[in-house]
Amino acid sequence: MVRTVRRERPPVLALAxxxxxxxxxxxxxAGLLWRAPWRSVVSDLGAxxxxxxxxxxxxxxxxATVVCLAFGLPLAWVLARMEFPGRRLLRxxxxxxxxLPPVVGGIALIYAFGRRGIVGQYLDQWFDISFAFxxxxxILAEAFVAMPFLVVTAEAAFRSLDRSFEDAxxxxxxxxxxxxxxxxxxxxxxxxxAGAVLCWARALGEFGATITFAGNFPGxxxxxxxxxxxxxxxxxxxxxxxxxxxxxxxxxxxxxGLRDRWLGVS
Amino acid sequence: xxxxxxxxxxxxxxxxxxxxxxxxxxxxxxTTLLRILAGLLFPxxxxxxxDGRVLDDTTTGEHVPPEARPVGVVFxxxxxxxxxxxxxxxxxxxxxxxxxxxxxxxxAADWLERVGxxxxxxxxxxxxxxxxxxxxxxxxxxxxxxxxxxxDEPLAALDASTxxxxxxELRRQLDGYDGVRLLVTHDPMEAIALAERLIVLExxxxxxxxxxxxxxxxxxxxxxxxxxxxxxxxxxxENDEIRVGAAGRLVAPGAGRGEVFAVVHPRAVAxxxxxxxxxxxxxxxxxxEALDLEGERVRVRVGGPLPIVAEVTPGAVADLRLGDGGPxxxxxxxxxxxxxxx
Numbered sequence: 001m002v003r004t005v006r007r008e009r010p011p012v013l014a015l016a017x018x019x020x021x022x023x024x025x026x027x028x029x030a031g032l033l034w035r036a037p038w039r040s041v042v043s044d045l046g047a048x049x050x051x052x053x054x055x056x057x058x059x060x061x062x063x064a065t066v067v068c069l070a071f072g073l074p075l076a077w078v079l080a081r082m083e084f085p086g087r088r089l090l091r092x093x094x095x096x097x098x099x100l101p102p103v104v105g106g107i108a109l110i111y112a113f114g115r116r117g118i119v120g121q122y123l124d125q126w127f128d129i130s131f132a133f134x135x136x137x138x139i140l141a142e143a144f145v146a147m148p149f150l151v152v153t154a155e156a157a158f159r160s161l162d163r164s165f166e167d168a169x170x171x172x173x174x175x176x177x178x179x180x181x182x183x184x185x186x187x188x189x190x191x192x193x194a195g196a197v198l199c200w201a202r203a204l205g206e207f208g209a210t211i212t213f214a215g216n217f218p219g220x221x222x223x224x225x226x227x228x229x230x231x232x233x234x235x236x237x238x239x240x241x242x243x244x245x246x247x248x249x250x251x252x253x254x255x256x257g258l259r260d261r262w263l264g265v266s
Numbered sequence: 267x268x269x270x271x272x273x274x275x276x277x278x279x280x281x282x283x284x285x286x287x288x289x290x291x292x293x294x295x296x297t298t299l300l301r302i303l304a305g306l307l308f309p310x311x312x313x314x315x316x317d318g319r320v321l322d323d324t325t326t327g328e329h330v331p332p333e334a335r336p337v338g339v340v341f342x343x344x345x346x347x348x349x350x351x352x353x354x355x356x357x358x359x360x361x362x363x364x365x366x367x368x369x370x371x372x373x374a375a376d377w378l379e380r381v382g383x384x385x386x387x388x389x390x391x392x393x394x395x396x397x398x399x400x401x402x403x404x405x406x407x408x409x410x411x412x413x414x415x416x417x418d419e420p421l422a423a424l425d426a427s428t429x430x431x432x433x434x435e436l437r438r439q440l441d442g443y444d445g446v447r448l449l450v451t452h453d454p455m456e457a458i459a460l461a462e463r464l465i466v467l468e469x470x471x472x473x474x475x476x477x478x479x480x481x482x483x484x485x486x487x488x489x490x491x492x493x494x495x496x497x498x499x500x501x502x503x504e505n506d507e508i509r510v511g512a513a514g515r516l517v518a519p520g521a522g523r524g525e526v527f528a529v530v531h532p533r534a535v536a537x538x539x540x541x542x543x544x545x546x547x548x549x550x551x552x553x554x555e556a557l558d559l560e561g562e563r564v565r566v567r568v569g570g571p572l573p574i575v576a577e578v579t580p581g582a583v584a585d586l587r588l589g590d591g592g593p594x595x596x597x598x599x600x601x602x603x604x605x606x607x608x
Binding site: 164169170171173174176182 | 332341345406
């Protein structure tokens with residue numbers, strides 16, 4: 001008969017510090033849930049301002065994700081598979097928006113794509129396209145901050161693939177594009193999907209770059225995070241709380257959905 | 267041809283109509299050669315021609331990419347696409363070459379039936395056993411009707427019991443296929459059972475070619491001798507005697523004159539604890555160094571002036587207490603020494 005080993009009791013100090021850390025995470029969320037106007041939640045959600053913000057957030061974040069996928073996937077593939085001078089620098093640059101304060105990102109976008117920005121001025125003069133203070137600007141700002149999330153996870157996914165499958169596909173007669181389409185992408189699929197979801201969640205929650213670059217106009221650039229800010233500023237906390245609840249729920253859903261992949265918990 | 271540090275000084279001439287086995291120790295360059303033939307590796311120097319068509323030529327810079335070569339490969343670990351069913355795996359090559367989906371699937375189903383896996387069409391690779399995966403991999407490679415079929419240790423990944431059955435099946439499939447078939451292996455049984463002609467590759471060079479029978483009867487290198495399981499000596503023959511190394515002598519009438527190989531089958535080696543009398547001309551004293559059990563026989567490695575391996579029964583080992591090592595007398599009849607020129 002084997003006796004199970006009794007687990008050692010953790011040291012008191014670790015318990016105390018750990019509990020404080022746990023409270024640090026739990027209290028703000030508890031506060032939000034406690035103050036939520038549960039009785040009027042449904043009607044609050046129906047208010048025009050709130051609905052506009054919800055719709056805009058969804059459209060913009062989804063569009064931003066599509067942009068990230070369209071440009072980020074090829075970039076990730078190149079970073080993962082090709083050797084060229086300056087590759088490390090390029091990779092560092094693509095990760096930059098992750099660590100850059102979002103509001104700084106917003107300012108940088110103004111000077112690049114704004115009416116008088118490096119590229120923006122030509123876009124405005126020649127094609128009459130302007131980004132600043134428009135929905136397009138929101139999409140651009142969100143794509144800017146969210147793209148690194150996609151590129152980093154996609155690059156890791158491409159790297160971890162067993163190249164032998166691609167070799168096998170080529171000996172069977174598949175062109176490099178066919179190999180990518182029918183072997184690489186499907187095999188990397190789950191990881192890419194997780195990257196896309198993370199990218200979308202980041203785009204949804206973006207505030208600093210959006211408000212700086214695109215402004216805060218209801219319907220066109222007032223996404224949910226901005227609406228939360230505005231309603232707090234104008235002393236309408238119920239709207240702020242309700243929108244925050246929605247964002248919180250989305251964040252939790254993403255975390256739960258991706259937990260096995262992202263938190264490394266088996 | 268040359269690839270980096272591996273120098274393959276090889277002129278391989280593989281005709282269709284016979285299954286050719288490429289044999290050699292690990293690191294000899296077999297898999298590298300296979301990959302070059304498949305187009306997955308560029309040689310630094312060399313030329314590959316199939317059916318008169320140049321696939322690789324480093325002097326002109328020509329290189330035909332793998333997808334454009336009429337080459338099929340069965341990989342050692344099969345590499346079945348895990349996200350596709352058996353049917354889709356087999357159809358993959360056809361679809362990649364432009365065959366419409368419905369027709370590709372029909373032909374794939376046909377192939378699966380030919381290898382006896384009609385019921386496993388919808389199974390995913392992880393649901394298949396080793397032997398089944400091997401058959402799907404074979405069907406997948408054959409479905410595109412390649413002119414050159416390359417098999418990289420096709421049975422290596424299987425356990426012993428499945429291997430036998432699968433080998434028979436594989437031989438059947440290979441026989442029914444025309445075109446050049448080149449098989450890479452390091453397993454003697456596999457080589458002899460599957461190949462009609464063997465090319466032995468050692469350290470990047472061809473050391474011997476011939477039918478399995480030729481090679482078994484007249485090995486020309488240590489590797490092949492070990493492979494076949496015989497004692498091989500190389501020395502100078504003169505006056506019915508062969509001088510091997512510094513102190514070895516083998517009496518072999520009719521050995522002729524010149525540099526020769528001499529083969530002695532372990533069965534022909536007798537061991538004694540006391541010096542034997544009698545007719546055998548090759549008698550010397552050595553030391554029993556190691557024992558290897560092989561089936562119902564024991565192989566005894568004897569060191570001394572002429573190291574040799576003897577095959578005896580377990581009973582004999584017990585009687586002579588060979589397990590204790592120590593001095594033994596070796597006896598080999600001169601008529602049991604097979605000699606042929608180098």
